[in-house]
Amino acid sequence: MKKLLGVALGVLTAIGGFLDIGDLVTNAVVGSRFGLSLAWVVVVGIVGICLFAQMSGRVAAVSGRATFEIIRERLGPRAAGANLVASLLITVLTLTAEIGGVALALQLASSVEPRLWIPVAALGVWIVIWRAKFSIMENVTGLVGLALVVFAVSVFLLDPDWSELGHQALQPRVPASEDHATYWYYAIALFGAAMTPYEVFFFSSGAVEERWTAKDIGQSRINVLIGFPLGGLLSVAIAACAAIVFLPAQVQVDSLSQIVLPVALAGGKLALAVVIVGIVAATFGAALETGLSTGYTLAQFLGWSWGKFRRPASGARFHLTMIVALVAAVGILMTSVDPIKVTEFSVVFSAIALPLTYLPILVVANDREYMGAHVNGRVTNAFGLVYLVIVLVASVAAIPLMMWTGAGA
């Protein structure tokens, strides 16, 4: 019975912790412009993130080392250094977007200007990183983030034309009001939102934090293979809500306040309260993860003492890195830049950085010296290679499409 509860907790936390501001914004924008005709990208992204999260968790569980440590050992300081620079930049950008998301959600609840919430949100993130235990942090934000299920509930309450939605999803075509280049640009953005680079480093470092061994691989597999797809289903629900309410009226989604309107339409003030709580939890959780990832990647590359299981005094440089990253994020946000714009850029740049971050994991997961008998099977490797190609294509196409479409305008 206790084991069952443990499994359930793991799955629920994975679902609730899956969505972040990138998923929220990108899915809503895509839903309002393309309906569900890009839902297939979410499926592709989910399979990819499951594959690579599983690999990185297995690497950490079997070798006891986090992926970035092994990347430097296996690929050398130059390649790992390039990887580090790209990962750090993307992760700090994503951290900025997440903290902005927390501030926007708090604005929705209180009508207080986001700029006043930004330092509060960053301070909150820091305090949790400073003092809270890793597992408590993950479980609380994951479970509260489950409130975003209200998007799925709203789809039903809005009583949509199911055949129309199904038609859009299963027979995707570019809507008449949009052109092909924009369609593919948003496909890449959605892909980058689903397959965030920091997820892999966080997952493997988290496995070391929670002291996983080879026995935990099974549990992690269940969490990933059940939790992530259900989280992906929530992404599609967000797109569906936007498709039902905004697509017919040709409304452009530019703000978080618009994203919650379909939920209010479906379920009134109660649903609104639930969705705001869910957004705060999801973005706060993602801010914690990205903040920690900045520390993890730098500390693991340079061989510093790291980990939330240690007291901050025992991981001084690790914690200082995260403080600097948070200050940088706050600095960027206080220039009054629109967090939604930051989010839209962060997902596209995530897609660009994906090959750099995913190829090393594929290499390391095949290394017998670290993995022993747990190296990738042939099926995993086949999928891994297919995804490497997909990721490379998306990365190479991203910038030209961005320039051609004016960042999706």
Place this chain on the structure above:
Amino acid sequence: MQVRSVPAVVVLAAAMSLGGCAVGGTQTPAQVDEALSDPIDQAASAVATAALTARLLRDDRLTAAAADVAIADALHEVVDARGSLAMFVPPDAESNDRRTTASAAVGLALDAVADARAWVNASSDGPGAADVVAELTDAAAALDAQAGS
């Protein structure tokens, strides 16, 4: 010979592309259409959002705080649209006329959304819910007419 002409080609290409960005320069009809229709679409989208927000608040399905944020965001969009139209330099008399009528429609939208915001904040004895929704609907119709033309 080939090596020496490369810098010249680069300079020429740069000059031509910069020339294309010159203010009030030659614009294709497609660019003119886009410069006039994008702000209309943006304003129409904002008006639709404001109308939805107003209806939800009227039906007590939305908190005042969230409604205020949503309408304020919509107002920002309409202000942006009006700014884009103002910055547009019409190349001929016909597009100047089009810009004037478009500007009038966007101005109507601005007033409607601003009134909606005042109503949400209940800061004046001004329009009630029905008036606000009616005003937004009128503005939306005017913008639709513009988009159609």
Place this chain on the structure above:
Amino acid sequence: MSRVRRRALPFPADEPREELPPPEGLVLDARLHLLDRQVLDVDGRPVATVDDLELTTPDGGEHVDGGDDAVVRALLSGPVLGTRIFGGRPPVSRWHRIGWPDVVEVGTVMRLGVRGDGLDVLWVERWIRDHVVGRIPGGRHDPE
């Protein structure tokens, strides 16, 4: 360094080479086994990553690249990473050294027989701990 032409070799290319006796001690491939490895102290705490190596000849003299047998005298960390990637060599006074006698085990990670607290290589960590992190409330407590 100019390229050595085949006809300029000081000995015929197909001359049989004498078998040298195997060197004493553990033979390691520097790049495979030593460089970029994590170094842990006796308590299992991370100390540094091996960024570079200090090599000497078996008699303790200055080691010349591509020359005689090399003996590892110390593991280096810190600023040498930049020069290893981009070239050059910082002055000896800037090297953060972990003396080879401190190394106890060479494997996937390298273990030392001493505690990290006493090592030069961790001076930045100690400084930040004492002057930044330690000063913030709660810095010296375990997470709860």
